[in-house]
Amino acid sequence: MATYSDADFKDSRFSHGERVRILLRHPKHGGVFGEAEGTCAARETNVAFEAKDGTKRTKTLVWLKDIEGYEKPHPNLPDKTQAVDEAWFAEEALRKKEGDLLDGVSFN
Template sequence: MTTYSEEDFADSRFTHGERVRVLLRHPTYGHVMGEAEGTCAARERDVEFETPDGQMRTKTLVWLKNMSGYKKPHPNLPDQTKEVEEAWFAEEALRKMEADPLDGVSFN
């Protein structure tokens, strides 16, 4: 079982247990569709993944718990959404709760 701690955030601008905002972007076009909030629970650097167009990328991911305002399509009910309380996000999508120097900056 993998465990996470404050050391995971040693080189991050966020801290373990910090409440943050997360920008919710359109999966294809990348524009911001909304925001949610969550608490930083874990962080993993250099996670490799494949984009929908088949390119390989590497990002730092942060696991947010105790989320509010994040809904995903319901897996069993068409046209319905389901509240999600925890999920992994790219660290670049996170923002400080108050004004953040990266507000208005896009990494797409």
């Protein structure tokens, strides 16, 4: 369970309050199409979900706040987007602000 504290990140390569880059993936094609930035606020491990191919998987999710550069389709206005300033992201989609060892590494 996320606690919004340093304890959430005890076994993570990120820290509570750290500013990170977010690799944004296309929802249909899956490829990375851009980056945004956010601040790590909470972390939840072993979150179960069903993948597109029907297999059961788990991921670690990080709640990011103060997000800049992320927009998603507007729910009520076709062809419009709305800025998102906080959301859950898979931890593997996050990168250190500068010089991350995983830069250039693909993720699923």
